[in-house]
Amino acid sequence: EAGAEAFVPATGGLSAMASAVQTCRGCALHENATQAVFGEGSARARVLLVGEQPGDSEDVEGHPFVGPAGRTLDRAFREAGLRRDEVYLTNVVKHFKFVPAERGKRRIHKKPSAAEVRACTPWLTAELRLVRPELVVCLGATAAKALLGESFRVTRHRGVLLDFPESFDLGERGPDSVLATVHPSSVLRASDREAAYLDFRNDLRTAAEAVG
Ligand code: URA
Ligand code: SF4
Known part of the structure; x- marks a missing residue:
């Protein structure tokens, strides 16, 4: 499939984009997902944060970062002095990719392929053009690689x-700058969760201070 380009409206604001993304057939991920999840937040945000793709909860609820990773992110926002309603929060890929789980269990997230990331990037470009943030924060390797190149290593440059x-x-x-950090879901999987959380929060503090 040819990617999202043909589905991105030539004109209109964020709400026009958020409607249009529901019709996107730019890759196969729309086939099994419940809905697309577009970015949300302030259209005049100075900081735009980019995750990977919606998870199980986001796919059902239709909003970014409303599941477990979102709760970690919210705590870090609070402690870094950022507010959800003054930033813009989105994902590189707008449809949830997953493998079916057993009945009643959460579906298992699957990493989007490089081709799916490429296919979906026109939506992120549209968001960046409309919001025009000063700083972009990449949450995890998928976002960091999409913006900074395949050879970028979050572990080295976080x-x-x-x-x-x-x-x-x-x-x-x-934007003037970009800062990469780990994905909040990696904080939840870390062996020392609290240490991983504090490192994550400190990266968001660096971001907040950069626009402060
Ligand atoms: N993980 C992401 O990368 N994005 C979300 O919106 C939720 C979980
Ligand atoms: Fe379109 Fe992105 Fe969804 Fe693929 S994942 S169908 S490119 S919105």
């Missing part, structure tokens, strides 16, 4: 303010 790459073409007024 928490560091970097120049926003020119390779990601947003016209003349792109």
Whole structure:
């Protein structure tokens, strides 16, 4: 399939995009998901955060980061001095990719392929063009690789303010910087959860201070 490009409206704001994404057939992921989950938050946000893709709860509820990872993110927002309603929160891929679970169990998230990330990126580009944040925060490797290239390593460069790459073409007024950190769901899987959480929160503090 040819990607999302043909489904992204040429004009209109975030709400027009959020409606149009429900009709996207840019890759096969729409076939099994409940709905697309578009970004949410302030259209004038100075910080735009990018996750991977909706999870089980997000797919059902239709909003980004409303499940377990979202609760970790909310705690970190609070302690870093960021507010959900003043940032813009989205994902690289807008439909949930999963393997079916046993009856009654949460469906198991599957990592989107590089081709699916590429297919969906026009939606993220549209969000970046409309919101025009100063800083982009990549939550996890999928977002970091989508924006900073396949060879980018979150483990090596996390928490560091970097120049926003020119390779990601947003016209003349792109974001100034980008900062990558781990995905909040990796905090929940860590052997020392509290240490992993504090490192994550400190990265968000660096982000908050950069626009502060
Ligand atoms: N994980 C993500 O990357 N995004 C969400 O919206 C929820 C979980
Ligand atoms: Fe379109 Fe992205 Fe959904 Fe694929 S995952 S159908 S490209 S919105």
